[in-house]
Amino acid sequence: MELLGGLWLLLLSSASGFGFTWDLRSLRCSFSDVCECHFRPDLDGLGCDLAQNVFGQHLARQLLLKAVSDFVELEEPLKPLVLSFHGWTGTGKTYVSSLLLKHLYLDGGRSPYVHQFSPILHFPHAERIEQYKGDLKRWIQGNLSICARSIFLFDEMDKMHPGLIDVIVPFLGPSWVVYGTNYRKALFLFISNAGGEQINRVTLDFWHARKDREDIELQDLNLAISKAVFDNPHHGFWKSQIIDEQLIDLIVPFLPLQRNHIKQCVRSELKQQGLLPQATLLQSVIDSITYFPEEEQLFSATGCKTVASRINFFL
Template sequence: MLSLMTRSNKMLVVRRSVIQLVSMFLFNSFQRVECVFETLVCTISERCDCDFKPNIRGLEWDLYKNLYGQHLAQDIVSEEVSNFLLKENPDRPLVLSFHGASGTGKTMVSSMIGRHLFGTAMGSPYIHQFVPTLHFPLADRIQQYKGELKRWVQGNLTACARSIFIFDEMEKMPPGLIDIVKPFLGPSHAVFGTNYRKAIYIFISTVGEEVINRVALETRQAGKEREEIRLVDLEEAILQAVFNNKQSGFFQSRIIQEKVLTSVVPFLPLARCHVERCAHRELCQRGECKRNDVAEAVGGAVAYMPVHGRHFSSTGCKSVPAKVNFFL
């Protein structure tokens, strides 16, 4: 009797094992078929899901390796983008506002985000850049621009929920225009019939640089490290500066007033050591990594501010390629 029960138990175990093996085989087969089908669809058609291949680790590494002197931007962008992409269905779009002087890395970081999400900096059809002097040059056509911008954003979101919108030179944006995109930036499920919560918006501006530069200078004069500067030391002052500046695209903006920005991202002014690192990177791209003499010469040739102290580069790293050409 015991022998029969043992054989029965063994048969039950074998039966379960066979079922598990068959289930695993079918599951893996379905996965392979699904993968092949997805590959085939992506080969014969254009879909943003096919191009959207986020590499969060790659973005973090790129930020920490190639962005100099910007601990706030490194930490904020890494954390916000990572948290946003980890959500299958985010409750609102990611809205970042970059502020700081020219040449401090704002445009470079926006390119990094595009490159590590869509595999290309600005070449993807799902990354859209707006430049006020190019797209909105005439102040008397604000109403026309509002209609065009609303339709453009809505149309691109319909084509790709993962679209990235970059608004450059916000200090040159006609006041009042940017508020037309405000309904797309909040937590509502859909606006104008379009689900838009997976999109990313990046605003780039030099407005607020006076606040950032002042805090950086005061920190240095107090004998503290720039890494001691925190977002809380800058955020409110930057928001006040852009909201009250009549030359800012965010002047009296509902986007600021109703606090729909995910985060303000300050870019600090660069010291000479950062300029020399930019020069060294430029030299390495030209196969001249060993020319430390050129990097030092570039660092010495850049204009610095304030006049008494010469702590920070007046142009960031923007003039570095031209200086390298001169000294190389």
């Protein structure tokens, strides 16, 4: 220990002698593997990625970037950041969550401090819900004791057994210290298709009224999403204390994608594969996708989810 301390002082004095400005945090991290060293928020990179690679989601981009920026810049947050993503399949909810992980952690989604749960994979049997509650509570408490800067991502909340998620309520509020850990630095993210139909309806109403979809604001969607999600007896948030105690900080809506957004997705995918955006290929992929409603043929039924496989098919 004395040798390490001496080496530390030697490095600092050497840095001073050469006139360099050292990042003490980075230097400390070169000698340890504490979780704060894995937490490397790159907000500029996140904003750039959202702007360049997420199409048709002005609300999601704006809301997410502001919420995350405000949160990570606080040394002592008042409570954990709790976000809930809602929207139709293929609109980018999972993709945006992967970008968030990429720009918050050194190893992105592979970080040991990122924990992802799927109800089908982790909580498949309704008759074992009490066991799942105990397992989930121990898992979150144990990992928060290891690292306060942990992220817990719950996918497909519309398939979660009602009542199960309430076991995490004590971790979402303004708890200061439990087993020596400040839980206020954690981030919880819920992803759900529920509310997608209501978001689609509002977007369609704007289109019928000849209003720009980018004029849609959160207040236009909040009530509709809340009713569809929180009043649904089959949803994981049914009669949840998380809702009663208003522990969700922000609902992030994802709008349905139109043909021009699908075209952008195709171009992006071709670029990633190192291929040129040939006009015939672009049009073939766009035309092969099913659109709804039946009369307007306006929104992609699968968003951009099947774009990659369709490109490979036409190639």
